[in-house]
Amino acid sequence: MKGPAKGTQIKGGRYYRVRADGAKRVWLPLTKVREGLPAFYTALADSLGRDSRDDTMPKLVAEWQREVMVKHSAKTQIDEKRRATVIADSFKTLGAAEVETPDCYDFLKPFQSMPRTHDLFRSQLRSIFQLAELKGYRKAGSNPVSAIPTMGSTPRDRYITDSELRRVKIGGLYGANGRRTPTGITLACFLEVAFLTGADVGVLLRLREERDQENPDEPHVCADGIFVRRDKTERTSRPVIVEWTPRLRAVVAKLKAIKAAQQTKKRAQQRVVTPLLFIGMDGTPWTYEALSSAWQKARARAKLPPTMLRDLRAKAATDKEEKDGITGANVLLDHTTEQQTADYIRRKKARRTSAAA
Incomplete structure (x- = not known):
């Protein structure tokens, strides 16, 4: 259903801003319909102005690499860079404050069959949102990853003869x-x-x-x-x-x-x-x-x-x-x-x- 403003639509009781990303259409969640038009227009203005702000997820990930990742060992950074690319791409349509626990859970779900990989992505994602809190992109104590449990991995028992x-x-x-x-x-x-x-x-x-x-x-x-x-x-x-x-x-x-x-x-x-x-x-x-x-x-x-x-x-x-x-x-x-x-x-x-x- 067409929304009250150009480039917006209603689906499942929520307003969305819909924009093109190459051949794909990206649905950016705004507010619930029941919250009324004033809340909708505020969220829409905020979404339209996000491209010029510094709290988008790709920008946050880049800041984390410059400020946090560089303190880690060279070996650790190699793997963290790969994961950072995946994280930035997966959350590229969202601002740091918009990401919620279900978003993180959906992102991590495909890795549940690989407990160690799951926990490494979880740890890095949690660290990225900790930085977001320190920079004021999110409210303190609102880390969306905290509620997601670790998978735990079976201790290694490999012995090289x-x-x-x-x-x-x-x-x-x-x-x-x-x-x-x-x-x-x-x-x-x-x-x-x-x-x-x-x-x-x-x-x-x-x-x-x-x-x-x-x-x-x-x-x-x-x-x-x-x-x-x-x-x-x-x-x-x-x-x-x-x-x-x-x-x-x-x-x-x-x-x-x-x-x-x-x-x-x-x-x-x-x-x-x-x-x-x-x-x-x-x-x-x-x-x-x-x-x-x-x-x-x-x-x-x-x-x-x-x-x-x-x-x-x-x-x-x-x-x-x-x-x-x-x-x-x-x-x-x-x-x-x-x-x-x-x-x-x-x-x-x-x-x-x-x-x-």
Whole structure:
């Protein structure tokens, strides 16, 4: 039914402003018919003027990326950017104050079969509306996501066996054509260091050849081993030095040799100088995207079941606990409590006991 003003219609007892978006028609909700024409014209004027205001959802998402997302780790930002694009596009016809709980519930509903993805989108959407409240785009305490429960995900129990770790290294070293891959040796070294230190992926990508005087807490190689400090617990954690073992010394020596060889190949004017140990073919710091791509290809060639890079941290905790007990694993992972560490332990081997008689 045609509405009382040009470009408006009535449907289901509510006034809508209808506008074209390419080949589609977009229905923008205004007021309920029973609220009367004064309320309708106020809402219509507000809707017409929204394009020039700063409280549209795409603009809010962009502000969140500039002000909130930039404080997160580089690895986290990669996934958040993808989700931000989906969120901005899904709510592009609404202002920040117009989004209600049913809108958010409908947006999240398709992800209910993927609990982890659902909860990541929910968390990011909730954070975006928290910013909207701080900026005055919404009333304080009106976050439309708060009433939507999390799905919760089944704790991971994936344990990478020693054999699987060897296989995935080989899968990275040799491509589908049987030839050596250009980044295979770097991937193999990364997997080795990740397992031996139990450190986070993002932290290891910043591993330096030596201590940075201006940023002494950055991960680096030192006289006693590898110095690491977790990003997630920077305020409460203590630095951890993973002491040298023959295996750890060997992989660090290999990384230094790779770096020296790559930089020697470059002409002096093209040479890239970086303090980081993990570098790409062009001598620049290895990115998370490059690591993830190499990992996925190697995992596929090794025919591993669904496995994540972070499962290496669980393997490190599990093997360390078996060797030095829960306290040793707790120190390696730099957890506040041993219960946190226990969540990482994978019960991958049958327990041994003597016969009853």
